[in-house]
Amino acid sequence: MGSDNSMKVLVPVKRVVDFNVKVRVKSDQSGIDLANVKMSMNPFDEIAVEEAVRLKEKGKVKEIVAISIGPAQAAETIRTALAMGADRGILVKTDGEVEPLVVAKILKAICEAEKPDLVFTGKQAIDDDSNQTGQMLAALLGWGQGTFAHSLELTDASAKVAREIDGGLQTVELKLPAVVTTDLRLNEPRYASLPNIMKAKKKPLEEKTPADYGVDATPRLKVLKVSEPPKRGPGIKVKSVSELLDKLKEAGAI
Amino acid sequence: MAALVIAEHNNQTLNEQTAKTVTAAALVSTPVHVLVAGENCKAVAEAAAKIAGVEKVLLADNALYARMLAENMETLILSVAEKYDAILAPASTSGKNYLPRVAAKLDVPQISEILKVVSADTFERPIYAGNAIQTVQSPAGKKIITVRTTGFKAAAEGGSAVIENLAATADAGLSKFDSEALSKSERPELTSAKIVISGGRGLGSAENFKLIDKIADRLHAAVGASRAAVDAGYVPNDYQVGQTGKIVAPNLYLAVGISGAIQHLAGMKDSKVIAAINKDEESPIFQVADFGLAADLFQALPELDQELAKRGY
Ligand SMILES: Cc1cc2nc3c(=O)[nH]c(=O)nc-3n(C[C@H](O)[C@H](O)[C@H](O)COP(=O)(O)OP(=O)(O)OC[C@H]3O[C@@H](n4cnc5c(N)ncnc54)[C@H](O)[C@@H]3O)c2cc1C
Numbered sequence: 397m398g399s400d401n402s403m404k405v406l407v408p409v410k411r412v413v414d415f416n417v418k419v420r421v422k423s424d425q426s427g428i429d430l431a432n433v434k435m436s437m438n439p440f441d442e443i444a445v446e447e448a449v450r451l452k453e454k455g456k457v458k459e460i461v462a463i464s465i466g467p468a469q470a471a472e473t474i475r476t477a478l479a480m481g482a483d484r485g486i487l488v489k490t491d492g493e494v495e496p497l498v499v500a501k502i503l504k505a506i507c508e509a510e511k512p513d514l515v516f517t518g519k520q521a522i523d524d525d526s527n528q529t530g531q532m533l534a535a536l537l538g539w540g541q542g543t544f545a546h547s548l549e550l551t552d553a554s555a556k557v558a559r560e561i562d563g564g565l566q567t568v569e570l571k572l573p574a575v576v577t578t579d580l581r582l583n584e585p586r587y588a589s590l591p592n593i594m595k596a597k598k599k600p601l602e603e604k605t606p607a608d609y610g611v612d613a614t615p616r617l618k619v620l621k622v623s624e625p626p627k628r629g630p631g632i633k634v635k636s637v638s639e640l641l642d643k644l645k646e647a648g649a650i
Numbered sequence: 651m652a653a654l655v656i657a658e659h660n661n662q663t664l665n666e667q668t669a670k671t672v673t674a675a676a677l678v679s680t681p682v683h684v685l686v687a688g689e690n691c692k693a694v695a696e697a698a699a700k701i702a703g704v705e706k707v708l709l710a711d712n713a714l715y716a717r718m719l720a721e722n723m724e725t726l727i728l729s730v731a732e733k734y735d736a737i738l739a740p741a742s743t744s745g746k747n748y749l750p751r752v753a754a755k756l757d758v759p760q761i762s763e764i765l766k767v768v769s770a771d772t773f774e775r776p777i778y779a780g781n782a783i784q785t786v787q788s789p790a791g792k793k794i795i796t797v798r799t800t801g802f803k804a805a806a807e808g809g810s811a812v813i814e815n816l817a818a819t820a821d822a823g824l825s826k827f828d829s830e831a832l833s834k835s836e837r838p839e840l841t842s843a844k845i846v847i848s849g850g851r852g853l854g855s856a857e858n859f860k861l862i863d864k865i866a867d868r869l870h871a872a873v874g875a876s877r878a879a880v881d882a883g884y885v886p887n888d889y890q891v892g893q894t895g896k897i898v899a900p901n902l903y904l905a906v907g908i909s910g911a912i913q914h915l916a917g918m919k920d921s922k923v924i925a926a927i928n929k930d931e932e933s934p935i936f937q938v939a940d941f942g943l944a945a946d947l948f949q950a951l952p953e954l955d956q957e958l959a960k961r962g963y
Contacts, residue, residue, distance in 0.1 A: 418912055419778045428782055440894075496750070497759050520894065524777050526762045528750040531720065535751035540721055540824030543747050546887065556828060560887045561743040562841075562896070563660075564832040568719065570825045580877060580894065581887060616759050618787040620772065625783050628919065631940040637953040640925060641961065643941045649902035649923040650845070650869060650963070 403457045403513040403550075405448040407482060408503055409441040409464050411473040412523040425621040437473045440518025442480075442585040443578040447548065448516055449481035450583065456550055459483050463506060465490055465499050471601060478596035479588030485601040490613050496524075498606070498613050500532035505609035507537055512573060514555065519544050519577040530577035540570040544579040651735035652705075653679040656727065656749070657686045657698055658740045661716065664697040666842055667740035667797075669804035672701050674797045676805070677767035678736045681705035685816070687726055689716035699811040707811050712818040717830075721822035723748035728755055729819050734792070741796035741897075753794035760794045761786060765801040779893040779916035799841070800899035800920060833886050835873075840889070843872035845902045846918070848891055851878035852907020852928065852947055859884050861951040862906060868955065868963040874898065874918075876908045892917035907947050910935030927951075 413419055413428070414436040420429045437445075451457040462477035464470040465488040474485035488502050507515065517530035534541035542548070542557025546565055549556040558567045560579045570576075588596070606613040634640045644650045653675040658665040668684065675682045684698040687710040695709040708730065714722045727748070731737060737752060739745030741763045753760035765783070766774040772787045773795070840846060847869070849862045859873070866873045874896070875889040891898055893916035903921035908914060910926070910933060918924070919938055926939035929946045936942040943950060 413778070415913070419781050421782050428778065495759050497754060497757070500754055522779065522893065525779070525893065526760070527746050528753070528760050528762060531747065531750035532754035532760075534720075535724060535754040538824075540822075541747075541751075542825075543720070544743060559743075562888060564830070564886060564888050566717070566830045567828040568825050569828050571823070574824075579887075580890075581881065616789045617761065618789070620785040620787055622777070623783050623785070625776070625780055625919075628924070628938055628940075631924070631936070631938070631942055633936070633942045633944065635943075637943065637945075637950055637957050640941055640943050641954070641957055644902065644923065644925060647923050647940070649925075 401455050401458050403451070404459045404461070404510065405451065405457050406461050406463060406507065406510060406512040406515045407441070407444045407448050407477060408499070408515070408517050408529070409445065409462055409473050409477050410438040410518070410521045411435050411464065411466050411470040412438045412521055415439055415522055421622055421624050425623055427619070427622050435469070437476050438518050438521045440520060440578050443580070443582050444516035444518055445477045445480045445482060446583045446585040447578060451550065452481060461486060461510060461512070463488065463503065465494055465502055467491065474601055475596050476588065478599045479593040480586060484599055486604060487601060488604045488606060488609070490606060493615050494613055495615050495617060496526045496528035497532055498611060499529050500536055501611045502606055502609050503533045504536040505611065514573060515575045517575065517577050519579055530575045534575040540574045541577070542568055542570050542574065543577040545576050546579055546581050548576060548582065651679060652733065653682045653736040653738060654730065654734040655682060655684045656737070656739040656745065657684050657694060658742050658744060659686065659688060659691060659694040661688045661691045662693060664694045666804050667742060667799040668698060669701050670799035670802040671738050671740045671797045672703060672805040673802040674764065674767055675736065675738045676703050678738070678770050678793060678795070683708060685710065685727065685730070687715040687718060687723060689713050695813050699813055700807050700809050702806045702809045704809050704811040707813045708816040709813055710816040710818060714818055714821055717827040718744050718748065719825050719827060720748040720751055721824040722819065724751040724755065725819040725822055727752045730816065731756060731792070736793040736795065738795045738797055740799050745796050749794060749796055756792055756794065758792050758794050760796070761788060762796050763798040764795055765798050776916070779912050780919065781912065798897055800897055833888050837866060838870065838872045840872045840874055840891070840896050841898055844900055845869050845871035846874050846891070846898050846900045846921070847871045847904045847906065848874035848876065848908060849879055849884070849906050850876035850908030851882065853879060853884055856884045861947070864955050865951060865958065868958045876914050905935050905939070906951065908935055909933050910938060
């Protein structure tokens with residue numbers, strides 16, 4: 397572990413509703429209407445893939461394995477990661493929702509088999525907004541974690557992670573192996589080029605199931621309903637700064 | 651059994667998110683205990699002991715917890731976990747950092763960012779950037795919960811809890827604090843300010859943010875920003891309001907030069923009054939604004955400054 401061009405990085409990638417889509421709640425309140433909705437890789441996971449690819453380009457990393465846990469179509473999400481520069485993929489096929497703890501358990505089993513030096517996860521998935529998986533994985537493995545990474549510096553046996561925290565930035569030094577979760581400022585992910593998209597089609601992609609890893613994927617939280625958030629009443633347009641201040645004063649806002 | 655709330659603090663002062671989390675905790679299980687983990691943080695424990703409804707404060711005062719690193723927080727919380735049927739932390743970057751580790755080790759699914767306690771085992775939480783609200787019921791067993799504190803009133807003062815020392819756990823040895831670069835500001839904190847004024851890409855530069863600062867100073871407001879303004883380097887990362895930044899719900903949120911992307915709205919749409927200044931009549935921010943002014947901010951902000959001065963602010 398550690399010396400140049402010998403590290404292995406695992407990058408879990410989730411297939412989610414594209415960030416540009418404003419989702420609609422189903423009228424029977426059973427969930428979100430996903431029919432004909434554009435799906436994409438979770439944006440934070442794109443940042444994770446990008447970071448791994450950059451480290452490979454710098455000669456620090458030898459192999460990048462992209463993993464997705466989800467429906468058959470999540471294979472497309474893995475292909476996107478492969479087109480960005482990951483080397484091979486593992487698709488763990490599931491039906492329905494998988495909770496972060498389930499994902500973490502599957503990833504733990506994969507880590508035990510693959511023995512990576514680093515796992516890069518997104519800090520949160522923009523569908524369930526849980527912000528748990530990376531931390532749970534680190535705990536299950538007994539590894540250190542650098543969450544909400546703003547920048548990352550690798551040495552042979554450690555990683556320095558500057559973290560975006562409520563008060564500013566905090567830098568921690570982690571013993572490897574470790575889990576790093578990405579925040580928005582870590583990098584700007586590339587678009588895969590057409591030749592790389594073609595090449596990605598030939599990269600290996602293994603298919604597995606949660607049972608292969610001895611994990612029960614049944615959700616344990618019971619979703620009773622999914623409803624619309626309260627709507628704000630219609631507002632008004634004001635004509636001038638002084639009218640704005642009058643209105644704010646009337647409303648008791650200033 | 652009882653609920654344990656993990657205190658949010660900086661070793662000197664107790665953050666008010668703690669008292670709000672206590673309010674949520676009391677709806678899940680009572681009595682409520684508070685764990686203060688830090689270094690030289692006795693004053694914080696004393697402040698926590700004064701929160702009404704808190705029966706006991708556990709104080710783990712040790713260099714190991716000075717920065718509340720997740721790995722050592724995990725073992726510390728686990729050392730007392732069996733006495734509690736619910737463990738709650740504010741959904742701050744700190745709570746989000748350590749609490750999932752505790753949940754994983756206890757083999758419990760965490761419930762993130764609750765907005766409301768429907769009943770002792772049922773909660774409302776936002777999904778899809780707050781465009782939907784999920785009502786979830788937790789399975790039997792321990793509940794591990796982070797709390798979106800804008801949804802809860804702070805528990806009042808007036809308590810007199812006992813303070814008990816809690817022995818430190820062994821250093822996990824997995825991570826070390828290296829350094830910190832905290833934003834310094836005389837202004838109120840973003841998440842607790844009564845008035846927040848945020849700037850977006852429309853501001854155009856870090857220099858131009860001074861136009862926002864001036865108004866903020868007159869109104870004793872906190873200053874926030876959109877992701878675009880942070881990415882462009884106009885302001886530091888901790889200014890970001892939104893789905894993946896800070897969640898605010900002040901009396902007044904004034905958005906200037908911000909288009910109103912769903913990710914931004916997720917962080918401010920529960921504000922009491924929303925006002926917006928944007929030069930684009932059609933900007934989506936006007937769909938959530940109670941008061942919208944379609945104007946060029948480079949004219950409107952200096953005018954606003956003068957008008958406020960005239961009115962004695
Ligand atoms: C994974 C992910 C997470 C995200 N998380 C967040 C988040 O937490 N918070 C967040 O804010 N965004 C977030 N975003 C980004 C979000 O999608 C938008 O890109 C961002 O909010 C846009 O910022 P903005 O409104 O400042 O910029 P723009 O959308 O470019 O809007 C600028 C506005 O300024 C106006 N303007 C320009 N010049 C003037 C002028 N002279 N006078 C008046 N008005 C003017 C324009 O009319 C325009 O409406 C996230 C995106 C992704 C993919």
